[in-house]
Amino acid sequence: xxxxxxxxxxxxxxxxxxxxxxxxxxxxxxxxxxxxxxxxxxxxxxxxxxxxxxxxxxxxxxxxxxxxxxxxxxxxxxxxxxxxxxxxxxxxxxxxxxxxxxxxxxxxxxxxxxxxxxxxxxxxxxxxxxxxxxxxxxxxxxxxxxxxxxxxxxxxxxxxxxxxxxxxxxxxxxxxxxxxxxxxxxxxxxxxxxxxxxxxxxxxxxxxxxxxxxxxxxxxxxxxxxxxxxxxxxxxxxxxxxxxxxxxxxxxxxxxxxxxxxxxxxxxxxxxxxxxxxxxxxxxxxxxxxxxxxxxxxxxxxxxxxxxxxxxxxx
Amino acid sequence: xxxxxxxxxxxxxxxxxxxxxxxxxxxxxxxxxxxxxxxxxxxxxxxxxxxxxxxxxxxxxxxxxxxxxxxxxxxxxxxxxxxxxxxxxxxxxxxxxxxxxxxxxxxxxxxxxxxxxxxxxxxxxxxxxxxxxxxxxxxxxxxxxxxxxxxxxxxxxxxxxxxxxxxxxxxxxxxxxxxxxxxxxxxxxxxxxxxxxxxxxxxxxxxxxxxxxxxxxxxxxxxxxxxxxxxxxxxxxxxxxxxxxxxxxxxxxxxxxxxxxxxxxxxxxxxxxxxxxxxxxxxxxxxxxxxxxxxxxxxxxxxxxxxxxxxxxxxxxxxxxxxxxxxxxxxxxxxxxxxxxxxxxxxxxxxxxxxxxxxxxxxxxxxxxxxxxxxxxxxxxxxxxxxxxxxxxxxxx
Numbered sequence: 001x002x003x004x005x006x007x008x009x010x011x012x013x014x015x016x017x018x019x020x021x022x023x024x025x026x027x028x029x030x031x032x033x034x035x036x037x038x039x040x041x042x043x044x045x046x047x048x049x050x051x052x053x054x055x056x057x058x059x060x061x062x063x064x065x066x067x068x069x070x071x072x073x074x075x076x077x078x079x080x081x082x083x084x085x086x087x088x089x090x091x092x093x094x095x096x097x098x099x100x101x102x103x104x105x106x107x108x109x110x111x112x113x114x115x116x117x118x119x120x121x122x123x124x125x126x127x128x129x130x131x132x133x134x135x136x137x138x139x140x141x142x143x144x145x146x147x148x149x150x151x152x153x154x155x156x157x158x159x160x161x162x163x164x165x166x167x168x169x170x171x172x173x174x175x176x177x178x179x180x181x182x183x184x185x186x187x188x189x190x191x192x193x194x195x196x197x198x199x200x201x202x203x204x205x206x207x208x209x210x211x212x213x214x215x216x217x218x219x220x221x222x223x224x225x226x227x228x229x230x231x232x233x234x235x236x237x238x239x240x241x242x243x244x245x246x247x248x249x250x251x252x253x254x255x256x257x258x259x260x261x262x263x264x265x266x267x268x269x270x271x272x273x274x275x276x277x278x279x280x281x282x283x284x285x286x287x288x289x290x291x292x293x294x295x296x297x298x299x300x301x302x303x304x305x306x307x308x309x310x311x312x313x314x315x
Numbered sequence: 316x317x318x319x320x321x322x323x324x325x326x327x328x329x330x331x332x333x334x335x336x337x338x339x340x341x342x343x344x345x346x347x348x349x350x351x352x353x354x355x356x357x358x359x360x361x362x363x364x365x366x367x368x369x370x371x372x373x374x375x376x377x378x379x380x381x382x383x384x385x386x387x388x389x390x391x392x393x394x395x396x397x398x399x400x401x402x403x404x405x406x407x408x409x410x411x412x413x414x415x416x417x418x419x420x421x422x423x424x425x426x427x428x429x430x431x432x433x434x435x436x437x438x439x440x441x442x443x444x445x446x447x448x449x450x451x452x453x454x455x456x457x458x459x460x461x462x463x464x465x466x467x468x469x470x471x472x473x474x475x476x477x478x479x480x481x482x483x484x485x486x487x488x489x490x491x492x493x494x495x496x497x498x499x500x501x502x503x504x505x506x507x508x509x510x511x512x513x514x515x516x517x518x519x520x521x522x523x524x525x526x527x528x529x530x531x532x533x534x535x536x537x538x539x540x541x542x543x544x545x546x547x548x549x550x551x552x553x554x555x556x557x558x559x560x561x562x563x564x565x566x567x568x569x570x571x572x573x574x575x576x577x578x579x580x581x582x583x584x585x586x587x588x589x590x591x592x593x594x595x596x597x598x599x600x601x602x603x604x605x606x607x608x609x610x611x612x613x614x615x616x617x618x619x620x621x622x623x624x625x626x627x628x629x630x631x632x633x634x635x636x637x638x639x640x641x642x643x644x645x646x647x648x649x650x651x652x653x654x655x656x657x658x659x660x661x662x663x664x665x666x667x668x669x670x671x672x673x674x675x676x677x678x679x680x681x682x683x684x685x686x687x688x689x690x691x692x693x694x695x696x697x698x699x700x701x702x703x704x705x706x707x708x709x710x711x712x
Contacts, residue, residue: 010500013500043696044529044532044533044536044695045474047471047532048471063500065472065498065499065500066498066500066502067472067474067498067502067503071696074696143442185687185691186670186688189668189669189687189688190668190669190670192668193636193637193668193669193672194640195639195669195670195671245691262502263501263502263503263504263505263508265505265507271410271413275435276427276428276432277425277427277435277439278409278410278413278425278426285687285691287691287694289694289697290502290503293498293502293503294501294502294503295500295501295502296501296502297502
């Protein structure tokens with residue numbers, strides 16, 4: 001089903017954008033020519049724009065790329081996330097990415113012990129009683145020697161900026177996770193270049209104003225859960241306007257491939273020597289506008305996974 | 316499980332077999348041996364690629380492991396064979412082989428220094444195979460070649476980003492390099508993807524024209540930016556087009572106040588053709604500066620430096636980004652800066668990401684700094700805000 005969804009028809013996107021366009025034009029009392037002139041004046045992306053195109057956009061015959069849509073939205077002080085996340089149909093369409101189809105046929109891609117049953121997710125902060133054990137499981141999967149190489153006395157205060165979201169199936173088995181935190185770009189580039197370690201990165205995150213959300217691990221046993229995990233941090237990024245960039249720092253080949261398939265350019269590969277073998281550490285960074293102009297990412301970001309509140313019971 | 320061991324030393328092969336026999340992995344290992352590259356290739360063919368792990372020695376008596384690696388890479392049916400390279404070569408060579416094998420898209424388990432730990436290699440193989448067996452979920456809507464580059468260019472689905480260049484001493488912004496992005500309904504498309512397509516379609520000159528036109532329009536419109544230099548990439552091939560040279564000169568004449576720098580990127584060897592040199596002379600006469608981009612990456616750079624009166628050289632990011640940890644790169648950058656100083660050419664270092672790299676460049680006397688440390692490429696519509704923030708950053712602090 002993941003397949004079908006990604007070869008998705010543009011109809012909903014077209015409808016959302018056309019109604020947005022009609023709305024702002026009437027709110028600002030602009031004719032189609034007035035809108036054309038305004039866009040032309042504000043941005044060079046609309047040098048060759050004519051009123052025929054605007055009319056087609058409004059009637060939903062055609063639609064500009066998300067990149068252009070976002071420029072138009074910004075001219076009117078709005079952004080793509082606001083526009084698309086407030087459209088129920090679009091959110092519903094997007095939600096298919098993380099839900100299982102009502103019927104399940106025998107599927108070659110099925111996980112050995114996980115049979116597409118329902119799952120639930122749980123968000124944890126470092127002061128949660130199970131945080132450390134869940135983090136250990138997540139690190140074991142990720143296999144990134146740069147994440148907490150020494151297990152000596154890490155206080156939960158030191159881990160504070162970390163967010164861990166885990167997905168469980170009904171057997172209480174862990175079927176997905178994501179680990180991320182908000183830091184600033186300066187510290188992040190030091191980290192990507194191995195000039196500082198994870199503890200220093202987290203320490204900086206506590207002091208300085210964060211402007212980048214960095215994902216350290218992200219995984220799900222099925223495409224749906226994998227997408228769900230991704231939607232968690234994309235939604236966080238989308239709703240926290242102070243965050244200018246999205247970044248990934250991972251040794252997980254599977255996540256790397258998924259990002260490359262989503263057409264995210266790799267920023268850096270850094271070989272790390274660990275126990276006499278070489279492990280590749282992959283880094284990605286993209287701006288908020290790049291994230292929002294990426295259709296797959298926009299769709300995942302509008303799923304309201306922020307409703308999963310951190311649970312901190314049992315302390 | 317079939318394991319093929321290609322190593323010229325019998326005792327190494329015996330040691331591996333002994334390790335396998337005692338391995339904690341409970342498996343029925345069937346081993347095959349070969350003592351040079353040719354035998355190894357024969358064994359792979361004989362087994363019809365039905366090999367679960369290929370252990371390959373890099374340096375053998377009368378052949379080397381690279382022959383086998385090259386063989387695997389050109390036979391699609393063999394590229395999936397899990398490959399473990401073993402060697403007593405130094406770490407740099409091992410790193411090189413690893414990157415070659417990965418770039419050839421071979422199924423590399425790893426490159427291991429002798430003496431090897433067989434259990435460890437097995438564990439890595441199992442991990443790798445498990446990763447590979449997992450099917451792919453999010454598939455790309457279209458493969459690279461599906462982009463209709465003609466259509467994208469016709470629609471001018473091109474976006475300009477700008478990366479700042481900063482004076483190392485005063486910390487003032489000196490200018491910006493224009494970096495192009497294309498886009499379609501799925502998102503951004505990056506130069507790694509679109510440049511080869513443009514090249515293949517023979518649209519290089521058309522593309523450069525679009526960039527020149529857009530960049531000039533933007534710079535002419537944003538008066539606050541006019542004091543900054545505007546650097547645009549051109550290839551040697553671009554310079555052999557008279558039509559493009561005319562186009563650039565016309566734009567420059569219409570906007571004499573725009574400080575245009577053309578960054579000549581590495582490409583073909585045609586740089587020394589009379590027509591290209593002629594173009595460069597015309598550009599210089601028209602007050603357009605020429606910068607030698609990616610300095611150090613190509614074998615012909617010194618020759619170019621000798622023939623063309625460049626105003627500036629840009630040291631390639633691959634040398635700059637790790638000068639704090641890579642002694643060789645440090646030496647290359649140091650001597651490049653020294654050379655530039657002697658020739659009175661200004662030096663720009665690209666790819667600065669960390670404070671320590673910046674500090675070293677400062678000590679070496681580099682003039683201008685560019686890199687993510689200052690900012691990732693900034694989309695045109697956010698550029699003014701960025702400049703404002705940068706210029707006033709001290710007031711906030």
